[in-house]
Amino acid sequence: MNVLSLNNVTKRFGGLTAVDNVSFHIEQGEIFGLIGPNGAGKTTIFNLITAIYSITEGEIYFNDKKLQRKKPYEIANMGVTRTFQNIRLFKKLTAYENVLTACHKSADYNIFSSIMRIGKFKLQERYLKNKTDGLLKLMGLWDYKDIVASNLPYGLQRKLEIARALALDPKLLLLDEPAAGMNPEETIQLMELIKEIRNKFDLTVLIIEHHMDLIMGVCDRIFVLNFGIPLALGTPKEIQENKKVIEAYLGKEEKTYAED
Amino acid sequence: MSWDYVSGILILSGINLMTVLGLSLLTGFTGLFSFGHAGFMAIGAYMASSMTMKYGIPFFIALLIGGVSAMLVSLVIGKLTLNLKGDYFCIATLGFGEATRLILDNVQYFGGARGLSSIPTQGTTTLFNVIIINIVAVFVLVSIIRSRHGRNMVAIREEELAAQTIGIDVFKYKMMALAISALYAGISGGLLAHYLGYIQPIMFKMVKSTELTIIVIFGGLGSVSGSVIGTILLTFLPEILRSFYNWRLVIYGAAVILIMITRPQGLMGGKEFSIKSIIKSAKKFINFVRQRIGNKKEEVKS
Ligand SMILES: Nc1ncnc2c1ncn2[C@@H]1O[C@H](COP(=O)(O)OP(=O)(O)OP(=O)(O)O)[C@@H](O)[C@H]1O
Ligand SMILES: [Mg+2]
Numbered sequence: 001m002n003v004l005s006l007n008n009v010t011k012r013f014g015g016l017t018a019v020d021n022v023s024f025h026i027e028q029g030e031i032f033g034l035i036g037p038n039g040a041g042k043t044t045i046f047n048l049i050t051a052i053y054s055i056t057e058g059e060i061y062f063n064d065k066k067l068q069r070k071k072p073y074e075i076a077n078m079g080v081t082r083t084f085q086n087i088r089l090f091k092k093l094t095a096y097e098n099v100l101t102a103c104h105k106s107a108d109y110n111i112f113s114s115i116m117r118i119g120k121f122k123l124q125e126r127y128l129k130n131k132t133d134g135l136l137k138l139m140g141l142w143d144y145k146d147i148v149a150s151n152l153p154y155g156l157q158r159k160l161e162i163a164r165a166l167a168l169d170p171k172l173l174l175l176d177e178p179a180a181g182m183n184p185e186e187t188i189q190l191m192e193l194i195k196e197i198r199n200k201f202d203l204t205v206l207i208i209e210h211h212m213d214l215i216m217g218v219c220d221r222i223f224v225l226n227f228g229i230p231l232a233l234g235t236p237k238e239i240q241e242n243k244k245v246i247e248a249y250l251g252k253e254e255k256t257y258a259e260d
Numbered sequence: 261m262s263w264d265y266v267s268g269i270l271i272l273s274g275i276n277l278m279t280v281l282g283l284s285l286l287t288g289f290t291g292l293f294s295f296g297h298a299g300f301m302a303i304g305a306y307m308a309s310s311m312t313m314k315y316g317i318p319f320f321i322a323l324l325i326g327g328v329s330a331m332l333v334s335l336v337i338g339k340l341t342l343n344l345k346g347d348y349f350c351i352a353t354l355g356f357g358e359a360t361r362l363i364l365d366n367v368q369y370f371g372g373a374r375g376l377s378s379i380p381t382q383g384t385t386t387l388f389n390v391i392i393i394n395i396v397a398v399f400v401l402v403s404i405i406r407s408r409h410g411r412n413m414v415a416i417r418e419e420e421l422a423a424q425t426i427g428i429d430v431f432k433y434k435m436m437a438l439a440i441s442a443l444y445a446g447i448s449g450g451l452l453a454h455y456l457g458y459i460q461p462i463m464f465k466m467v468k469s470t471e472l473t474i475i476v477i478f479g480g481l482g483s484v485s486g487s488v489i490g491t492i493l494l495t496f497l498p499e500i501l502r503s504f505y506n507w508r509l510v511i512y513g514a515a516v517i518l519i520m521i522t523r524p525q526g527l528m529g530g531k532e533f534s535i536k537s538i539i540k541s542a543k544k545f546i547n548f549v550r551q552r553i554g555n556k557k558e559e560v561k562s
Binding site: 050052071072073076077081082084088089090091092093097100101102103104105107109111114115116117121125128164165167168 | 400403404406407408409410411412414415418419421422424425426427428429430436
C-alpha cells in the first residue's frame with residue numbers, strides 16, 4: 001500500500017517553479033530518500049506535504065486520503081511529522097520539555113480537569129512523562145534532558161527534533177537533512193538509529209540528505225530532483241550508476257575543480 | 261502610614277494583579293502582546309456595577325457576569341484577528357481598547373463621560389475578598405500552565421511553526437489564552453468599580469493597558485511569581501512616592517528602565533519563586549565561595 005503519493009505536484013513562487021510536475025509513491029515501511037543539488041526544491045516538497053505551503057497544481061495523498069485545504073496541525077494529527085532543515089526547537093525549553101510538550105496528543109484531559117487535577121489528569125500526565133523518558137533514552141538524549149535546547153550541540157539538537165516528532169506516534173516521518181552538522185561517526189550512528197526507529201515504530205520515512213554515505217546506506221529507494229524537475233528514481237545502486245544523476249552532481253563538481 | 265492607607269494600596273495591587281495574571285498567560289506564556297486590556301476591565305467594571313446597582317445581583321455573581329462579558333467580547337476580537345499574523349492582533353487590541361472607551365463616553369445608559377457613581381463599596385471589594393480571589397486566580401493559572409494546555413501555549417510562544425507541526429491548533433490555544441486573560445481583566449474591572457464606588461471611561465485609557473503590560477514585562481515574561489512581585493512593587497512605588505508628586509512618574513519610569521537594562525529578561529526572567537530555587541541558589545553561592553577560597557589557597561601553595 002502507498003503511504004504517501006505525490007501526483008503531478010507543482011509549486012510556483014511567482015515566476016519561479018520550485019517543484020515541477022513531481023510524482024512519486026512511497027510504500028509502507030520504506031525509507032525513501034529525496035536528494036538533489038541545493039535549491040532543487042526538496043524542502044519545498046516537505047512544506048507542501050505538511051501544508052505549510054499550498055500546492056499550485058497536483059495532489060498529495062496520505063494513506064489514500066487527499067491532503068487538501070488542511071492546516072499543518074491537522075496533517076500532524078493524521079500522522080505526518082517532520083524535522084526542519086533550519087532547526088526549529090522550542091529554544092528556551094529543556095530537551096525534556098520539548099518532548100513532553102509534543103506528547104500532548106497522547107492525553108485528552110480538558111482544561112477543567114487540569115485545573116481541578118482530578119480524573120484522568122494525573123494518570124495521563126504520568127503516562128506522558130513515561131513516554132517522554134522513553135523517547136529521550138531511545139534517542140540518546142537522557143543525559144541532556146535538563147539542558148535548554150539552544151545550548152545543546154548541533155547534532156543533539158537534530159536528534160531532539162526527531163524525538164519531538166516521534167512523540168506524536170507518526171506513521172510517516174519527514175527528516176530534512178538530519179545529519180547536517182554531524183561528523184562522519186555521528187552520521188553512521190544516526191543511520192543506524194533511523195533504521196532502528198523505523199522498525200520499532202513501524203514507520204515510513206522520507207529523508208532529505210546531502211551526506212551520500214547516509215542516503216546510500218539507509219534508503220530503500222531514492223528520488224532525485226534537479227531544479228524542481230524529477231531526474232531519476234531507483235535503488236541506491238541504480239541511482240549511483242545513473243548517468244543523468246552523475247551529471248547533475250559530478251558535472252557541477254568538475255566545474256568547481258576546473259575553477260580551482 | 262495608617263493601616264487604611266496600606267490596605268487600600270494592597271487592594272489596588274490585588275485589583276491590578278488580576279489583570280496582570282491574565283496578561284501573564286497571554287503575553288508571558290503565549291507570546292501575544294495586548295494594548296487593550298483596560299478595555300476588558302472597562303467591560304467588566306460597567307457590567308458588574310450595573311448588575312449590583314440596577315438589578316441588586318450579589319457581588320460575586322456580578323463580578324462573574326462582568327468577567328464573562330469581557331471574555332465573550334474577547335472571543336469576537338480573537339475570531340477576527342488571531343488568524344492573522346501577530347502584529348495585527350496587537351493593533352486590533354489597541355483599537356478595541358480605545359473604541360470601548362469612546363463608546364462608553366457616549367452611552368447615556370452607562371452615564372456617558374461622567375460614568376457611574378454610588379456603586380456599593382460596603383462588603384464588596386474588601387481586602388479579604390481581593391486576596392481570596394487572587395489566590396484562586398493564581399491557583400487556576402498555575403494549574404493551566406502546568407498542564408498540556410499550558411505547555412502548548414508556551415510552544416506557540418517559542419516557535420509557532422514547530423508548534424503547528426506537532427499538532428497544536430495554534431488558533432484555538434491563542435483564543436483560549438485571550439479568553440482567560442479577558443475573563444481575569446473583566447473580574448479585575450468589577451473589583452475596581454466596587455472599590456472606588458465610581459467609574460469613568462477615562463480610567464480605562466490606553467495608558468492603563470500599557471502600564472499593565474509593562475508590569476508583566478517588568479516581572480519577567482513567563483513567570484507567575486514575577487508578575488505577582490512586579491505588580492506589588494509597581495503599585496506601591498508610585499504611592500510611596502506620592503509626596504514627591506511631580507517626580508513620582510519620572511522615578512517610576514526610571515525604575516522600570518533600570519530593571520530592563522540590568523535584567524532584560526525581567527525581574528524573575530521566566531523562573532518561578534520557590535523555596536527550592538532559593539536553596540539551589542544558596543548552594544550555588546556557597547560552592548562559588550568555596551571554590552574561590554580553594555583557588556586562593558592553591559595560589560598561595562604554588
Ligand atoms: N517561500 C518561498 N518564496 C519564494 N521562493 C522560495 C520559497 N521557498 C523556497 N523558494 C525557492 O524555491 C527553490 C527551492 O528551494 P528549496 O528550499 O525547496 O530547496 P532545497 O532543495 O531544499 O535546497 P537545499 O539543499 O539548499 O536545502 C529555491 O530556488 C528557493 O529560493
Ligand atoms: Mg532544503
